[in-house]
Amino acid sequence: MPQITVERSPHLDDVDWEEFALALHAVVVETAAARLEACKTRVLRTEDEVVGAERERHAVVNVSIALLAGRSDETKARLTEAVVELLREHVEPRDGLGLHLSAEVRDLDPSYRKAEV
Numbered sequence: 509m510p511q512i513t514v515e516r517s518p519h520l521d522d523v524d525w526e527e528f529a530l531a532l533h534a535v536v537v538e539t540a541a542a543r544l545e546a547c548k549t550r551v552l553r554t555e556d557e558v559v560g561a562e563r564e565r566h567a568v569v570n571v572s573i574a575l576l577a578g579r580s581d582e583t584k585a586r587l588t589e590a591v592v593e594l595l596r597e598h599v600e601p602r603d604g605l606g607l608h609l610s611a612e613v614r615d616l617d618p619s620y621r622k623a624e625v
Contacts, residue, residue: 514571516568519602521553528594528595529551532547559608569595571591572612573611575615
């Protein structure tokens with residue numbers, strides 16, 4: 509915990525996603541009182557994207573953060589706002605390409621278990 513997934517457009521191959529993940533971990537620690545060593549981020553490159561009626565001219569990034577239950581709605585809202593701002597700092601606008609940046613924070617299901625081996 510936290511389990512973080514970044515789904516991102518192939519139009520954004522030039523972004524340093526490892527640098528973004530490291531910065532994101534710091535934001536999660538500061539905002540949601542998580543432990544740095546517990547933050548795990550996977551960046552997934554999507555293959556096909558459609559926005560409205562268009563297949564091209566758009567890039568999408570969505571960050572999903574799953575935390576153990578117990579954070580207030582206000583904390584989750586502050587975290588999503590901070591993540592979107594961090595995306596704006598790391599993903600530069602491109603001519604002719606609409607950027608769609610989003611984030612969500614949710615509670616892990618009570619069935620969540622982990623093992624470190």
